[in-house]
Amino acid sequence: MVSRSGMGQASGEDAIVRQRLKLAGIIALILAAILLARLYSLQVSQYARYQTLSLDNHIRLQALSPVRGLILDRNGVVLAQNTAVYALKVTPERVPDMDLMLAEVGQIIDLSDQEIIAFKQRSSRRPGFKKQLLKTQLDDAEAAKFAVNEYRFPGVTLEAVLHRDYPFAELTAHFLGYVGRISEKDQNRLEEEKYKGISHTGKSGIEKQYERALVGSTGFEEVEIDAHGRTLRTISREGAIPGDNLRLTIDIELQREARRALGASRGAVVAMDPSSGEVLAMVSNPSFDPNLFVDGIDHATYSALRSLKDKPFLNRALHGRYAPGSTIKPIFAEVVMEEGIDPDESVFCPGWYMLPGSTRQYRCWKKTGHGRVDLHAALEQSCDVYFYEMGKRLGIGQMSGVLKKFGLGSPSGVDLPGEPDGLVPSAEWKLATRNEPWYPGEDLITAIGQGFLMTTPLQLARVASILATRGIVVQPRLLMSKNDPLSGDPKNLNNKKNTQNLHINTEAMDRVIRAMTAVMNSPRGTARMSGRRSAYSIAGKTGTAQVIAIAQGEEYDEDSIREEFRDHALFIAFAPVENPKIAIAVVVENGGSGAGVAAPLARKVLDHFFLKALERA
Amino acid sequence: MLRRKKLLFDGPLMIGLITLSFLGLFVIYSASGENFSVMVRQGIRLGIGWVVMILVAQISPETIKRFSPHLFIVGVVVLISVLLVGVVAKGAQRWLDLGVFRFQPSELMKLALPMMVAWLMTRDKLPPTFTIILLALVLTAIPAGLVVIQPDLGTGIMLAASGLLVIFLSGIRWRHLMMMLATVAAVAPFLWSQLHDYHRQRILTLFDPWADPMGSGYQTIQAQIAIGSAGIWGKGWLQGSQSHLEFIPERSTDFIFAVFAEEFGLIGVLILIVLYLFIVGRCLAMAYQTKETYSRLLIGALALTFFFYLFVNLGMVSGILPIVGVPLPLVSYGGTSMLTLMAAFGIIMGMHSRRRLMT
Incomplete structure (x- = not known):
């Protein structure tokens, strides 16, 4: 053992070390207190913050997209559906080198410059952890090629997504509308909560009108993930509820027939059931492929379509504003009788009309004149002079009253977005908007459906349907029922028919309808060629609307006038006369005469409608 | 018993x-x-x-004290040899493969260094003279430095701490302590420049991990x-x-x-x-x-x-x-x-x- 003096030393030394030990102990306690203060700060003061961060770390709330409702025609033919397509999506945050990734992915599957630019635009506006679409509609070969290489591209995933698809494309574009990617503008309009996990929304037509029913509701799934992003388990799940299926009143076969009948012409056809207001066909030509819009149309294609003179995006059936021409005459004929003017009183038509004290000639379409015409003959042969005289007698006040009664000058209330008013002029209107008085000459041209009067093809179809039902105004509609997507049962069916009886004098109505029937089948009827040999009775009225004013003493020569200034051809009709099942309005822009162009076109549609019905029966 | x-x-x-x-x-x-x-x-x-x-x-305290220098010298030798022939694990040479098991010599030093410094301190009367302190610092710096260049900064710091704690406990005069601290402060910029990039990054991260x-x-x-x-x-x-x-x-x-x-x-x-x-x-x-x-x-x-x-x-x-x-x-x-x-x-x-x- 080492000597005691070697190990044990002076007591002064003991004191020194003991003092230092105490000091060190105190310092240790202070350090421990610092640690505790830090831990208290983390675990108590900042608990809520770290609690949230921890949950954010390992709990992901994933939105489950609902399936958008299908849209069917009245016979159950699918007009809008959802098809599965492969899409390439990118989570920008997880991509180490974006340009390198794009270049390498581009070697595996085709990536167009447009796709890359569109992707970069989209991803620059959204946070980096949100998935952005890079390319959609990959075919099976591309999908397979990418799938084997997927491991090389962190942050890039191949997903099967449901894609809105319109199998009839151009044929249904206008009334059905289309869905498109939710834009910033839409985001202001749509409730954010409801649209989590939903990328598309209805942009026009039925898709927009019934967005709420179609969209369904988003489901949510809470999943736990680990540090590597693997999903470990589902904590809770609330399934998405698919949107309602919509059954429309449209008969796609009739629609197709109307479109075929229009051929290359610009124009519109609207057919409806006069008793219910169900729109059977609503055609506007030219049209466009709505499928182009679903994933965002590229700018070049869009502006090319947009700048076309023919305006394919315009739904002429709903938004087209046309002077009704002579198709308006049955309405005035009715009011003539209501006002107590004897329908048998005849007016002499020399081919022109002059207001007393004026030298201005108002021409009849028939230069040689119709001779003496009563109301029946005037409608049958569409005599303008007779209606000039009646226009003079009635005046604009009476005329605009009856036009409004027949639903002109205001939206019909059809279930499509953005329906325009059309225009029914009045003296007050003219003074207010043009600061000019109403001239007597304007009474005359209004009486033959020219001048300021503007109607839409849908409004004209409704006029035909009011005539068909002898004064029952119905609200046109395209929706037949909303059906539960799972059970297929119709739900919240709106049976409340918005109808209104105009209580028109029966005798007056009879006379008008008799005259409209004569239009189709009397030897002098303007549309006799179109009424020939029909298996069912038709009542109709032709119209030819001037697009440009013809100067006094000048001739309208179809061949010498530029196409876009030629007359619009119009026609309204309903059939069968005794028990009308269909009312129709046809407008062919710059088509020429209503009798020559619009009426035969309507006949084709009516034939199809009744023959099809016969076949089915 | x-x-x-x-x-x-x-x-x-x-x-x-x-x-x-x-x-x-x-x-x-x-x-x-x-x-x-x-x-x-x-x-x-x-x-x-x-x-x-x-x-x-x-083991008796006397034995421990007596063999402190021997253990320390062995430790230093092994630390030097590990730098020459050590097995690289996790990017640092810390291990000596003795065939039967792997041995981490810095562990031995965790005991040998404080033993050595304590041995040095108790050779003379306390509180230690300036010369003794300098010597103790050198004895501390050698193994700590050898471990830091392995590189294993954490263990190096702990080794240095164990040596410095002995010096502190042995009643180093406050003015000597202040001189030491002043010297550390003076060479701090140099030490910073000698740090590995990842160490510097870690220190910077401390201030703003986000x-x-x-x-x-x-x-x-x-x-x-x-x-x-x-x-x-x-x-x-x-x-x-x-x-x-x-x-x-x-x-x-x-x-x-x-x-x-x-x-x-x-x-x-x-x-x-x-x-x-x-x-x-x-x-x-x-x-x-x-x-x-x-x-x-x-x-x-x-x-x-x-x-x-x-x-x-x-x-x-x-x-x-x-x-x-x-x-x-x-x-x-x-x-x-x-x-x-x-x-x-x-x-x-x-x-x-x-x-x-x-x-």
């Missing part, structure tokens, strides 16, 4: 160490992702550690989330989402405290710190009671180094100190460092137990 019995048991310290060891096993089980075999392996290591502790406790949340700040952030999200009561044993879903890197080794804090909350943290303070406090009391200066210095330095481990580890995990690789003593998974610690407690117990024999 009677004498041996007396030697073996310092009741309070044993209770503290046993409690901590068992607590550590529970935490290891959770931190390893409920891997039972990991826990068993740690248990075996602990068992070996206890045996080592008891064996070391039998500057690079997916990169250099990741560990710090995830550990803080684990600790903070526990609240007062914790998420419960085996219920820590941060650890079980692998958000915490090094969760069973250097960052095991984050796992513990996440599952047991502030209450658990408080208990753990009190337990450590109890052990350290008991050791300091033992040093106080010991009658002989060498033992007193060594016990004090070892106990305070043990505390320093705790402080650095908790400090780095909770984000008030830069991340240096320092394990949580007796809890972190790993073999050699645990044996060293148990050997240190063996020395402490042995020296304390024999205090009366030496008076």
